[in-house]
Amino acid sequence: MNNPESVKLEVFTIALKPVAGYENNSFKDLILNIPGVIPENNLFNEFYQLFINRIDEGYTEVRNKAFTLSTNVQEYGYNVTDEIIWGVLKGGVKGSGKTKSPLNNRETEEDLSGNVINDKYFFYLHLPLESSFGYLFFHIYGGESIRKEFIQHIRDLFSIRGKYNKPEPSAILPDSIRDEFKNNSKVVGLSYLTNTLSSSITTDAEFSNLCKEYSIEISIKPKGVNNIPPGKIGILNRVVSGLTFNNFQLSRAQKRVSLQNLSSKKTSTFELDTNDVMPRIYLEGKVPLDVNGTPNFVNLKLFCDDLLRELVAGQYTRIARI
Structure with a gap:
């Protein structure tokens, strides 16, 4: 199921x-x-x-x-x-x-x-x-x-x-999906992942060799119930990406951001290759789904018809996928 x-x-x-x-x-x-x-x-x-x-x-x-x-x-x-x-x-x-x-x-x-x-x-x-x-x-x-x-x-x-x-x-x-999500979301985490950061943290060879099999993650999360609007993620990213650990810049690390939809409470993680955040198109609530999660394909086709008109008009943004 x-x-x-x-x-x-x-x-x-x-x-x-x-x-x-x-x-x-x-x-x-x-x-x-x-x-x-x-x-x-x-x-x-x-x-x-x-x-x-x-x-x-x-x-x-x-x-x-x-x-x-x-x-x-x-x-x-x-x-x-x-x-x-x-x-x-x-x-x-x-x-x-x-x-x-x-x-x-x-x-x-x-x-x-x-x-x-x-x-x-x-x-x-x-x-x-x-x-x-x-x-x-x-x-x-x-x-x-x-x-x-x-x-x-x-x-x-x-x-x-x-x-x-x-x-x-x-x-x-x-763009309609992007705006719908971003206008009703909060940032719940921003992380930087790399397996090369270990040599910048310490010169301990045993530690560095061990970390070749793992990624080190640096995370930024809001305190308590504080909300960070998705539109502010660019400011955080520009500052944190400029940080350097023994000549290793975090701008070279893989950057991910986690957003939570305020209505559905659903959390999604996206790769951040610009200073913008891009959600996914979740079908629940947009297209009828049966108990097994299979969409009503007639309705899904109509949903795609509507989105296509938007795309043909150039109203879309390229995204990075993870």
Whole structure:
């Protein structure tokens, strides 16, 4: 059973990467160069059929996970006018010694025996044909997910030898989600992690060798019930990052910040690579979830439709992921 409070939506940009010297750069051109595509037909429809067929042939295996398309034809589709493809994947970790739970009864487990754990994951792709820039939405649970494996599959599909290299998706956050979270949150911790700080603290070789296996963390936390607005995190970071321990600057350490939502009391940790803080898109309260934490995919698709309009208008911020 998945914890409903941990169910999230992640959003990425997908920018095509033409090979040096190749003059074209668009999804239309990429699709025209995919074997089997009939140029005289509607290109978006052609790509949709190819895309669906690729993930509907059986389980796609990437590393220690596998996924395939849902067998429910109501759980995937496309819109030529809006140039979007959406659907539901089933999949997860594979391997002997694990178990899987049927989606209709997660309390009943059966031996995996080399097969795959089947959870359901929603994806949503916007691929404007005349552009080289698209968006991917992917829903995940709190634990294991197939997001990296699905993205790898897309990167492979968007690679054409001699014309397009594999694209590098970048995580982004719609501004409305950022503002909603930051305007109703407090900072509950700021930390700096590194495993090289040990040699700056002491010259004791035994201590330094021991710390090679660990990270040293310096934490800053508000006292009592004091609240630090997220907008003030930049001031703290600029000052603390400038501190030096025997020639080691904390600006070189990995910086993380923990925020607590004042309404839900949910605490989230983010990597701080700028002086800003970026939350995640938690679906609880935004999209109906069943008792197993599985979203209502019809509502999730509508939620993505709304967010897409915001992204197309340029209302988003790039984020660092941890």
